Amino acid sequence: MPTPERLAILVLDDDASFGAVLAEELASRGHEVVRVASVAEARERVREGGLDVALLDLQLPDGSGLEVLREIGAESLPIEALVLTGNAEVPTAIEAMRLGAYDYLSKPPRIDELHVLLAKAAEKSRLRSENVALRARLRRHEPRHGFLTGDPATRQILATLERAAASVLPVLVEGETGTGKELIARALHDQSPRSGFAFVPVNCAALPENLIESELFGHERGAFTGAVDRKTGLFEIASRGTLFLDEIGELSLQLQSRLLRALETQEFFRVGGTRPVRVDVRVVSATNRDLRAEVEAGRFRGDLFYRLHGISLRIPPLRERRGDIALLAQHFLERLKGQWTLDSAAVDLLASYEWPGNVRELEMVIGRAAILSRGPVIRAEDLPLDVRPRAAPRVLRADLTLAEMEREYIQAVLEKNHGHRGRTATALGIDPKTLYNKLHAWGMEDP
Numbered sequence: 001m002p003t004p005e006r007l008a009i010l011v012l013d014d015d016a017s018f019g020a021v022l023a024e025e026l027a028s029r030g031h032e033v034v035r036v037a038s039v040a041e042a043r044e045r046v047r048e049g050g051l052d053v054a055l056l057d058l059q060l061p062d063g064s065g066l067e068v069l070r071e072i073g074a075e076s077l078p079i080e081a082l083v084l085t086g087n088a089e090v091p092t093a094i095e096a097m098r099l100g101a102y103d104y105l106s107k108p109p110r111i112d113e114l115h116v117l118l119a120k121a122a123e124k125s126r127l128r129s130e131n132v133a134l135r136a137r138l139r140r141h142e143p144r145h146g147f148l149t150g151d152p153a154t155r156q157i158l159a160t161l162e163r164a165a166a167s168v169l170p171v172l173v174e175g176e177t178g179t180g181k182e183l184i185a186r187a188l189h190d191q192s193p194r195s196g197f198a199f200v201p202v203n204c205a206a207l208p209e210n211l212i213e214s215e216l217f218g219h220e221r222g223a224f225t226g227a228v229d230r231k232t233g234l235f236e237i238a239s240r241g242t243l244f245l246d247e248i249g250e251l252s253l254q255l256q257s258r259l260l261r262a263l264e265t266q267e268f269f270r271v272g273g274t275r276p277v278r279v280d281v282r283v284v285s286a287t288n289r290d291l292r293a294e295v296e297a298g299r300f301r302g303d304l305f306y307r308l309h310g311i312s313l314r315i316p317p318l319r320e321r322r323g324d325i326a327l328l329a330q331h332f333l334e335r336l337k338g339q340w341t342l343d344s345a346a347v348d349l350l351a352s353y354e355w356p357g358n359v360r361e362l363e364m365v366i367g368r369a370a371i372l373s374r375g376p377v378i379r380a381e382d383l384p385l386d387v388r389p390r391a392a393p394r395v396l397r398a399d400l401t402l403a404e405m406e407r408e409y410i411q412a413v414l415e416k417n418h419g420h421r422g423r424t425a426t427a428l429g430i431d432p433k434t435l436y437n438k439l440h441a442w443g444m445e446d447p
Contacts, residue, residue, distance in 0.1 A: 010053070
């Protein structure tokens, strides 16, 4: 498995003897070496992706290594270049630095100096890839807080996560909306050997059907109307790292087929492309659907399901771990950087609610209650009405007299209007004085 120390290195040099010696030295340090002898081959190979560093000779039979540098710059490829130069080519090497080369070395290079520069150039390449992923994260305003739980069953899931993180198997995270599936996916990435590379999230339900293929696999210039430049797909950005496919059950059958092939071969074609792009991606997917039922209904490919289902993690909904509700509520209050606390009645009320929106809904409820509370203590009445229990509808019994039924009915309308006699009289279609007299007769003047 690739690690930050094992690099994919392109060696461009037409001197077969020198190239062989250099490739042998690099391979002895555990690196993957790709040798090419022409500018044309080098340009094609850097476009395919999957490289960390390119070692470029300047004088080739079909041109100069500067052309490869221009290709890397024009396509904004996450590859750093080191230039190999003879003494007479120093001015050209300086020009290469202006074009974006990381550094240059005289031929033959000193081995120790070469490895130091390779490590530094690869680190810069990695940071560039992470910055691309970070900009995508910032655009999506993704949450960054950790997964908090005191629930024994959920803690067992997190223990399984730690073991799964070290594996190369794909992971399927199942759970209702708002349970924290992306947090689990991030934890898998952060604890894996790929943590030094990009974590790239994709919400399959949020992307339009006509754009998701281009987003995942990229496209070539002119592939369709509006494709004025080549676009690097998220699959390629995630190479060496983790691709998180959220709401995987929303993909069309056609796109499921293409995704299956990419997962099986670690290769794909950009939209409009004719050459395969090679990647090394671990996929973590998530769904709030029952994919087994979707397979039986013919809406999800069975072969793709089993490809994604290497390890399965089911995140329980909040109503199944009610002990976490107070813990999470306090956590959200602390993040608001205020002095708010919850009284016992509010905690009990939160614990009794079903939370159809799970942790995400709880976070919104706590934020709203903190803003609307009249002091540092959040009480039950400060919580939104939809969290509070609703009174059961009053059922009029058939064994009541007409006078008793009238009293029951007026009392029900009075409760519906929160004891407001004016609104109750209006709803009943009677004079407020009449209502008052009836309430007085029943001993209910101050209901």
